[in-house]
Amino acid sequence: MSMNRSIKVSVTLLMAVAMLAAAGPWLSPHDYITTNFDRLLASPSLFDMHLFGTDDLGRDLFVRTMLGVRVTLVVAIVASLVSLIIGVAYGAIAGFVGGRVDAAMMRFVDTLYALPFIFFVILLMVAFERNFFLIFVAIGAINWLDMARIVRGQTLSLREREFVEAARLTGVSTLRIIFRHIAPNLIGIVVVYVTLTIPQAILVESFLSFLGLGVQEPQTSLGALVNVGVTQMEGAPWILLIPAALLALILLCFNFLGDGLRDHFDARHAE
Amino acid sequence: MSLLAVRGLTIRYGDNTVVDGANLSVERGESVGLVGESGSGKSQSALAILGLLPQQASVSGSIEFDGQQMLGADEDTLNSLRAHRIGIVFQDPMLALNPYLRVGAQLRHILLSHGLAEKAEADARVIEMLAKVGLPDPERQVRSYPYQLSGGMRQRVMIASALIAEPDLLIADEPTTALDVTVQAQILELLEEIRDDTALLLITHDLGIVAGRCEHTIVLEQGRVVDAGPTTSLFASPGHDHTRALLAAAPRVDRGAAPQPVSASTLLSVGNAAVSYRDVTAVSDVSFAVKQGETVAVVGESGSGKSSLVRAMLGLVPMTAGRVVYAGETLEGPVEDRALSQRRDLQLVFQDPASALNPQMRVQAIVEEPLRVHERGVGGADRLSRVVAVLEKVGLDERYLRRFPHELSGGQAQRVAIARALILNPKVLVCDEAVAALDGSVREQVLDLLRDVQKETGLSIIFISHDLAVVRSISHRVLVMYMGRLVELADNASLFGSPKHPYTRALLDSVPVPDPVVAPKRAPLRGEVGSLVNPPPGCVFHPRCPIAAAICSNQAPTLVDHAGTRVACHLVKG
Numbered sequence: 081m082s083m084n085r086s087i088k089v090s091v092t093l094l095m096a097v098a099m100l101a102a103a104g105p106w107l108s109p110h111d112y113i114t115t116n117f118d119r120l121l122a123s124p125s126l127f128d129m130h131l132f133g134t135d136d137l138g139r140d141l142f143v144r145t146m147l148g149v150r151v152t153l154v155v156a157i158v159a160s161l162v163s164l165i166i167g168v169a170y171g172a173i174a175g176f177v178g179g180r181v182d183a184a185m186m187r188f189v190d191t192l193y194a195l196p197f198i199f200f201v202i203l204l205m206v207a208f209e210r211n212f213f214l215i216f217v218a219i220g221a222i223n224w225l226d227m228a229r230i231v232r233g234q235t236l237s238l239r240e241r242e243f244v245e246a247a248r249l250t251g252v253s254t255l256r257i258i259f260r261h262i263a264p265n266l267i268g269i270v271v272v273y274v275t276l277t278i279p280q281a282i283l284v285e286s287f288l289s290f291l292g293l294g295v296q297e298p299q300t301s302l303g304a305l306v307n308v309g310v311t312q313m314e315g316a317p318w319i320l321l322i323p324a325a326l327l328a329l330i331l332l333c334f335n336f337l338g339d340g341l342r343d344h345f346d347a348r349h350a351e
Numbered sequence: 352m353s354l355l356a357v358r359g360l361t362i363r364y365g366d367n368t369v370v371d372g373a374n375l376s377v378e379r380g381e382s383v384g385l386v387g388e389s390g391s392g393k394s395q396s397a398l399a400i401l402g403l404l405p406q407q408a409s410v411s412g413s414i415e416f417d418g419q420q421m422l423g424a425d426e427d428t429l430n431s432l433r434a435h436r437i438g439i440v441f442q443d444p445m446l447a448l449n450p451y452l453r454v455g456a457q458l459r460h461i462l463l464s465h466g467l468a469e470k471a472e473a474d475a476r477v478i479e480m481l482a483k484v485g486l487p488d489p490e491r492q493v494r495s496y497p498y499q500l501s502g503g504m505r506q507r508v509m510i511a512s513a514l515i516a517e518p519d520l521l522i523a524d525e526p527t528t529a530l531d532v533t534v535q536a537q538i539l540e541l542l543e544e545i546r547d548d549t550a551l552l553l554i555t556h557d558l559g560i561v562a563g564r565c566e567h568t569i570v571l572e573q574g575r576v577v578d579a580g581p582t583t584s585l586f587a588s589p590g591h592d593h594t595r596a597l598l599a600a601a602p603r604v605d606r607g608a609a610p611q612p613v614s615a616s617t618l619l620s621v622g623n624a625a626v627s628y629r630d631v632t633a634v635s636d637v638s639f640a641v642k643q644g645e646t647v648a649v650v651g652e653s654g655s656g657k658s659s660l661v662r663a664m665l666g667l668v669p670m671t672a673g674r675v676v677y678a679g680e681t682l683e684g685p686v687e688d689r690a691l692s693q694r695r696d697l698q699l700v701f702q703d704p705a706s707a708l709n710p711q712m713r714v715q716a717i718v719e720e721p722l723r724v725h726e727r728g729v730g731g732a733d734r735l736s737r738v739v740a741v742l743e744k745v746g747l748d749e750r751y752l753r754r755f756p757h758e759l760s761g762g763q764a765q766r767v768a769i770a771r772a773l774i775l776n777p778k779v780l781v782c783d784e785a786v787a788a789l790d791g792s793v794r795e796q797v798l799d800l801l802r803d804v805q806k807e808t809g810l811s812i813i814f815i816s817h818d819l820a821v822v823r824s825i826s827h828r829v830l831v832m833y834m835g836r837l838v839e840l841a842d843n844a845s846l847f848g849s850p851k852h853p854y855t856r857a858l859l860d861s862v863p864v865p866d867p868v869v870a871p872k873r874a875p876l877r878g879e880v881g882s883l884v885n886p887p888p889g890c891v892f893h894p895r896c897p898i899a900a901a902i903c904s905n906q907a908p909t910l911v912d913h914a915g916t917r918v919a920c921h922l923v924k925g
Contacts, residue, residue: 241706249697249698250721
């Protein structure tokens, strides 16, 4: 099985963006925090190495954008992994065990659904000190609910399929049935759902940052940069356009990656 | 001028030609059968006639309906033709009827939207039509939703909706394939009675249906018309090898040699088995035994409990009462609690190979999985050679090892499923409708394979089927079940030669015979299988029984031995 093109292209682009984000700030003479009042809202230029220009406080935007990409990627990937691990395990157990266990587990999910998310996040932020870790918890805590429901539904229908019955009849162990017969048939839908989760996590993170509940200044993320950019859109459009373009590129890449991975994992599409 | 004249019809999807230069014509009032195996292009041709092919299809040739060219006609013309002059009945009425509309509303809509009736008289016409198609109590049933009706009743509604506009041509695409055989007989009879001078194009894979019902027959093979002519002469002297092959592969319920009875010791016995799901009793008090090297068939319509019976026997569903004895040992509890040694001797082959094989596993992994469980000591190389050997036994070679199930045809996939069941050299093979999803010629090959394996290894087979013609050709003994009860248990020769129970006789009379000389019998049974939730008192068959007497409605019959045949009927004597 060879990787298909959309996987290759999107992985290459994502790796390039990630490497630039990792190495960029070292290569630049500036840092993300120093303000330069001589060069407020400077446009991108090679002169004194403000490649992406500066913001309204005179901070170098190249370094800040790279920092934003780091934060955004880390938040998105970690939050999605959290929701993936909790959601798949929870959903698969509920679906495969079934009966009362399933009913109890899913009613718990329903209860969590009923909590207003923003209220929940504000409570978290007020109760604890604002930090990075809480953002993962907050985003992961909502996303795994959807994942659990989807995986449970799929497991329920797979459990009734005849190949699972054939395996039971032969004496294949429950663990092996889950890993050999159920899990591989879940991958397609899980991968698709994760790629929907990543962009969603990115958007939620930028929304939280906008409310002042996410990443705190002087730290930044792509979402926070876009929000700043909106206020300067008329005088200095690059402040909006550059992070917005990067955000769009990352979202597109994850979407294409999801499509490609779905085809790759599904034996019926792979050639 | 023919009512419908199709000339040189060719349908392509990209490079794939599904219909290749087909010619066919239907005269006014005539009934024409279009037969072929799956993939022969018969449904595609019907969709082309209706102008319902998907956009990707490229169609050429000519389709003239009553002198009017339909290929390339605009949507308005097609809509008007489809509304007023061509009716269609699909295989699955559940998909063809709108689940959110009451059946009366659907028929009313047809009348009103095409201006076929005034609002005031529409309701009366709908009820009249539903009465005509034999829907009981039509005044009340117009208010039913499709899901509240049985499959047979839904198909009657579908026929009503196809005929309510009084079309000139009715196209029926496998109209009875999803139905039980007694209901199939009713629907075929209804189609014949009700169509008056409407021409009928009947599309089917079953030569028996065409033989009894159609004046002309057209045979399709891989998109080409290979044979066509009046039904009687076409069946008497087929003009093409493919027609001969189809006829040879069509098993006949009315004749055929019975396999020699087996005299060996009993290997497996089921005593007084009962299966209940909540308040539904699916199986009650069924006993039978299987000898070594014997094929025992379990036949019955849907809801007869034949699948529940063997699933309970295997431990896949709980058995409410009764016991299973295999080789002197009692098999108890769910399959997970049984000893591995007991499990390896009883294997199951499912109806639909597409869902019985894990789509994410290759053939090799699928077939070797039982070995991994039961013979852990076997090394990779030995395992591979065992897999290759069993694949050869079912007629597949090494090239298939690396394939995924979706890369196999239906017949190949079923062979893989059989190979998986045979790799542990089981003593009993349960085939649950194992050939029902296969085309005629492939079905014969798979049946031959089962016979060969049995001859070679002395395998016992429990063969669940609704198809009595197939059962006649393969089984030594037959169990006939109705609504969870065993109604007749006989050896092959006596069951097909002198059936005793009225239900068995009706079943046999319902099976279409692929021979136009044998006139189709009138549908032998009225009504449909009763409710399992609330079964009729006395003999469960009495509401449909043509010979029911007073005793039948208040006293349940017991199985009584009549010269080797066991029958549960008050009225069978000696």
